[in-house]
Every structure is written in C-alpha cells, then in structure tokens.
Amino acid sequence: MKLLSNYKYWIINFFGWILFSLFMLTIDKITYVQDASINKLYYLLSEGVLCGLLGFVLSFVILYFIENHFNIGNYSKVDVYKLIAVVVLTQFIYHGLLWPMLSIPAFHFLNEHIDLTILQKLTNVPHFLVYFVVWLFVVLTFKLVYYINTIKVKQLELEANLKEAQLNTLKGQINPHFMFNSLNNIRGLMLEDADIARDMLTNLSETLRYSLTKSELNSISLEDELEMVENYIEISKIQFEDRLQFEMKTDEDALNEQIPPMIIQMLIENALKHGISNIKSGGKVHLSTLIIDRQLQIKVTNSGTLQKNENSTRLGIKNIEKRLELLYGKNATFTLEEINNTVVATIKMPIV
Template sequence: MKLIPSYKYWIINFFGWILFALFMLTIDKITYGGGDSPNRMYYLLSEGVLCGILGFALSFIILYFIENYFNIGDYSKRDVYKLIAVVVITQVIYHSLLWPMLNIPANYFLNKSVDLTLLQKLTNVPHFLAYFIVWLFVVLTLKLVYYINTIKVKQLQLEANLKESQLNTLKGQINPHFMFNSLNNIRGLMLEDADVARNMLTNLSETLRYSLTKSELNSISLEDELEMVENYVEISKIQFEDRLQFETEIDQKSLNLQIPPMIIQMLIENSLKHGISNLKRGGKVSLSTLVTNNLLQIKVANSGTLQQSKNSTQLGVKNIKKRLELLYGQNATFTLIEIENEVVATIKIPIV
C-alpha cells in the first residue's frame, strides 16, 4: 500500500495535521488565558495552522523513507535506527523553520517577534515531537493492518495453489495411462524377477501415498522429498529402461532444510516428459543441491532442448513459479535455460 500517490491521503493528512495542531496547541493556550485579546487569539490560531502545515509538509520525508526503504514485514534493527535518524533529521528541519515562520504572524498581529531563548525553544521539542510520533503511529498502524491483510490473502492463494498442485500431480500420476503402464510393466517383471516387481509395487504405493498426504503441507524437509523422487524415478525406469540415466549430487547440509512439497518431483517429471521421452536414445537426468550464501540451490538438468517443449502448456513451470512467488516473494528465483543440448532448471530459495 503506497500512501504518497493517494490524493485521499493528502487531503486527510493535511486537515489531520492542522486540526491536531490547533487542538493540542492553540485551544490549549486560549483556554488558559492566551486569547485575552483578538489579536492574540488570531496569532494563536495562525500559530496552530502554521505548525500543522509545516508538520504536514515534513511528514512526507518520513513517509518517503518508510515506503521506499522500510519493509514493515521484514525490518532489522538497522532499519529501525535509520527510521529514528530520519525522524530526528525531520525534527531539526522542523525547528529550524518553525520559529522564523512564527515571526510573520507575530509581527503582523502582535507587532513583535517571537523572542524565546534557546532553552525555551528546546523545551518545546518534546511537545512538537509528540505530533510526529502520533502521526508515525497512525501511518505504521495502517501499513501493518494492510500487511496482515495481504498475508492473509497470500495464504489463501497459497492454499488454493497447493490444492491445484495436488490435483495436477494426481492427474499426472493416477491417470489410466500411467497406471496401466506401471502395473503392466510390474506384471511383466513378476515373471522375470518377483523381488524387483515387489519393490516396484512398493515404490508405486509410496509415490501415490506421498502425493495424497505430503502435498497438503506448506513445507517438508528436502530429505523427504528426495525419497519420493527416488520412488518416482524407479517407477519411470520401468518405462524408459536403459534410456534413462539418473544421477544425484546432494549437499548433506541441505537434507534437513524445508522446501515446498513436490517441487523437485515437478522438475523431474518435466525433464522426463519434455526431455528424455523425446529422445530415441534417451538421456541423462541429474539432480543436485547446494547450500551457499543463505540460499538453497536445487538444480535439475536433462538431455534435450527447450525447443521440443514449445507446444506444451508449461503448466508445471507456471505452477512452480507461482508457488515460489507466494511463499518467498522476490527472495526466490526459478530459471529454465538450455546449455549445450542440456536443459537446466534451477531454483534458489532463502534458507529459513
């Protein structure tokens, strides 16, 4: 939520500053005998208006900093110190301009200048500082409420996206073609090697169970995801046979890190569907993870070219990008490039 471009904020802020200054400054002085003459009362009224206008103008310095350099949802102590410094600078400017400005109505209505000692001016600092603190509290409250509502909306979008991801995955795994091929291949294996066939049935069962349970979670450990990927690859090897080579290079420090469920499985599925399946001689799929600079890098590379996937809907890629955006905002990245007849998909997410 940006307040500076909003004309409604300008109007409310302008009248808010003036009314607040009149209430806190002018009415208080008039009540205690400050308005014993018309000229004195006119001066006090103009004093309140000028204080309000000056506060209104200088408040945009603080607001500009908040909206461009202060993230209400992710700020550090350093950011707080910077905000305090901006408020202090604003106060210096405020008091440097205030007293010369007040001399104008004082000379006009009272035929004299505002004659205060440095100590008297300093004693007014907490009073005027209170105006900015009240205004700052209101602005930060508005932004915090907006941030909380935004988080709620993103959470709802994420839950909907995860449900969609779950359904898309189930469509890819529990469709008649997939089930028929898997079970038919397992049946053939039973005549050749009953133990291998039994292991394939276990892999198929674990894969389907994972898609029904784990995909409902917002995050899981990378180690759990790798277990599911291994089952998925073993099942796929029945179809691809010797055409599929699968390699992994896993950073041990990444095993316990949390990632979105089924995100690696989607990368592997895309590499098989749009890469290996289009190559008569098959190819290689490699999966690697790396922890560096507070980031977890997940990379899946497969033989093939991106041009072979032009006619696809890119549903899996769009799903991955959307989920990363909802979970991590701009802190996560996803790239899909071709390097020397190899398609490389890379995900980088912050370590929480």
C-alpha cells in the first residue's frame, strides 16, 4: 500500500504532527510557565503549530525514500544505513529552518528575537528527533503489518491454488482407473457373450459420461452419486452374475448432502475388486448412508478379508484419503477395517 497516494494518510499525518507537537511543546511548557501572558500563550501555540507543520513537510522526504528505495520485506544493512542518513538529513533541514521560522511569532507576539547559541540549539536536537522517531515507528509498523497481511493473503491464495491443482490431479486419476478396470471386464466377455459385452459397453458409456461431467466438480449431491453407483453395479453384475449381491440403505434426509464426486463408486469398486472377486462363491456388498451428529456417514461392507497385495497400487484408497484431506482437513475421516470376515470402509464427513 502506497501511503503517498493515500489521502487518508495525509489527513491523519497532518493533524497527527500538529497535535503531537502541541502536546509535546505547548502543553508541556504551559505546565511550568507561571503567570504566562496571553501573548506568551499565543507564541507557544504558534511554536507547536510551526514545529508540527515543519515535521509534516519533512516527513514527506522520509516517506518518499521508504516507499521508493526501502523494501520492508527485503532490506539490507545498506538500506538501513541509507534510511538513517535520510532521517539525519531531515534533522539538519528541520533545525536549519526551525529557528528562523520561530523568530517570526516571537517578534510578533513577544517583541523578541530568538538568539540561541549553537550549544543551546544542539540540546534541542534530541527533543525534536523524538518526533521523527515516533512518526517513523508508526509508519514502519503500519507497513510491516500490511506486508505481513499481504504475505498471508498470498500464502492462502497459493495454498488454494495448490489444493485445487492436487484435486484436479486426483480427479484425473479417477476416469483412467475406472475405465481400465471396466474395459478389462468387457475384454473378458467379448469371446464369451458378445450381446452381454455390448450391453456392458452401453452401460459403461453412460457411466463414463456421468463421470466426465461430474468429476469436474468438487462436490455433487449424494442422490446423483447413488444413481451412478447403481449403474456401476449393473455393469458389475454382468461380470459377477449371481456371485454379487448388493444391498443399499439410504437415509432420505441425506440425499441432498454434498459429497466429492465418485467417492462412493470408488469404495464399491474397491470392495468388488479386492473382496468379491477373490471369493469363488461370491459375496455381498452393503452400502449405507446416514446422518449422525451433523456428519454424513458412508459405510460400505463387503464379504472378504483385508489382504496385503504387494502388486496393488491402492490407488483408489489413496485417492479417497487425499481428496478428503484436501477438502475437509481433519474434519473428515476414512477407515478401512476387517470385522468378522467382512471388510468395512467408513467415511465420515461434515455436513456443509
């Protein structure tokens, strides 16, 4: 933020210098001047106003240097030395102009001339230097706070952009992963039953159309996701036939809640690939969605056991975990556990 082009700064700076000088000079002197005449009071007021005006004008020199040659976020020792030199220069100018200026109200109100020795003038230097030190401290503090806030905003923007890029990367993994498994299933059916393979391709095209349009979004309604899951189950039943039993229990109050697209489909796909497909007699997959304590709970239970497969990339599981982390942070959880020869995958996410 450029203070030089901010009219509010000039207004505050002007009255700040005047009031500060009146407080430091006029009020201070009045407290120990006894039986002061009205002319003496006029002179003291004039002295405070003139000192404030002179400080206001010379503060422009320092501020001009700060805003054009002093980077508050990346300064060197040389820059600090230059800033000190500029402040010292303004002090020479200040004291060079101050006493001739004060002679005018002194002669007008007191009929006196200010005739101070060099030593007397030098003893006033620390007093007037305080004015500029206070002003400089306020300006640098303001600029530092503004710089820190700017850095925070940029950091939040970078984090948001990074999160969006990571989400897009993860969503880009969904379609190839899903298509690869589905095409493998179709390939296995081509020589066995061309009609069934054709029906499977039709269902696959509908599913892919859905995934391509919805995966661009960060969230969709649970109802839309469940429709996609039902279509995916129909595709899978062509492969598994009677080996697959699917049940779904849905809380109607949760149908309009927003969830990451295709996250349930990936749970179902994982249950079929690593659970049902490894059981000769097949098994059951049960999907339930309900709201508990202001959280949406999605649970997929399938027959089978948790098996460690070194050749498995666990792409689907990693994808789910990372997307939940990016979208909800610690407010969402994902667990995968084995309970009584069944594998239970549970997602809990806050209701938005």
